[in-house]
Amino acid sequence: MDSFEWNKIIGAVLGTAVFIFVVRIVAEHIYEPEHPAKPGYIVEGVIEEPGAGGAATAPVAEVAPDWGTVLPTADVAAGQASTAKCAACHDFAKGGPNKIGPGLFGVVDNPRATHPGYAYSAAMKGKPGNWTYDEINLFLKAPAVDIPGTKMSFAGIRSERERINLIAYLRSNDDSPAPIPAPKPAEAAADPAAAPAEAAPAAGPTVAPAPAPAAH
Numbered sequence: 579m580d581s582f583e584w585n586k587i588i589g590a591v592l593g594t595a596v597f598i599f600v601v602r603i604v605a606e607h608i609y610e611p612e613h614p615a616k617p618g619y620i621v622e623g624v625i626e627e628p629g630a631g632g633a634a635t636a637p638v639a640e641v642a643p644d645w646g647t648v649l650p651t652a653d654v655a656a657g658q659a660s661t662a663k664c665a666a667c668h669d670f671a672k673g674g675p676n677k678i679g680p681g682l683f684g685v686v687d688n689p690r691a692t693h694p695g696y697a698y699s700a701a702m703k704g705k706p707g708n709w710t711y712d713e714i715n716l717f718l719k720a721p722a723v724d725i726p727g728t729k730m731s732f733a734g735i736r737s738e739r740e741r742i743n744l745i746a747y748l749r750s751n752d753d754s755p756a757p758i759p760a761p762k763p764a765e766a767a768a769d770p771a772a773a774p775a776e777a778a779p780a781a782g783p784t785v786a787p788a789p790a791p792a793a794h
């Protein structure tokens with residue numbers, strides 16, 4: 579090979595290297611990855627940082643459901659189906675036996691740890707108060723977190739929708755179901771279906787439907 583031939587080879591190699599270099603710079607410039615301000619997916623249980631969304635978004639932290647709004651529209655039958663998860667340990671019938679856990683007929687709004695003939699844990703007995711909608715909701719979400727030391731060895735129900743349906747069923751499974759509170763005015767106003775209501779509760783300027791006491 580003469581030197582002219584070598585020049586051609588070296589020129590070709592250098593030219594290719596320069597070409598690749600330039601293409602990379604240009605490509606990186608064009609395809610610079612843009613990170614979205616908000617993730618495109620929502621992870622259940624993860625609390626979003628405030629301020630990431632628009633000004634109108636509701637607070638995302640642990641907000642208790644507005645029972646006056648969610649209970650009248652809850653799926654009681656679906657809630658009853660969810661009790662399959664409890665049935666190994668709980669009986670739901672009136673006068674039903676205590677199993678691993680106490681009988682649960684009429685538990686909503688009842689004082690905690692008072693079912694006759696059942697030996698509760700010290701942790702359960704040590705927490706006073708009634709099984710209000712909020713309290714049952716917290717307990718069913720994560721029993722061991724709500725009442726550390728409880729002997730109810732059940733992981734909990736993550737889906738809020740499922741807990742609401744289940745609580746609607748528990749409420750109905752009672753001689754005299756606990757009353758449903760009036761919907762909070764702000765929630766009622768956000769619900770377009772609430773507009774053509776015939777009866778308005780005393781509180782607030784917004785017109786909201788009176789909750790139907792769905793006694794069974």
Ligand code: HEC
Pocket residue numbers: 660661663664665666667668678679680682685689690691692693697698699700701702703709714718727728729730731732735744
């Ligand atoms: C593995 C058995 C088990 C499962 C499954 C279970 N529980 Fe329990 N539950 C218990 C035990 C045991 C207690 C008593 C806890 C204590 O004394 O600390 C209890 C207590 C309760 C109480 C308090 C009752 C009272 O009288 O104060 C409620 C309410 C309750 N369970 C609801 C449920 C529901 C609803 C489900 C199904 C979604 C469920 N549990 C699933 C074992 C269970």
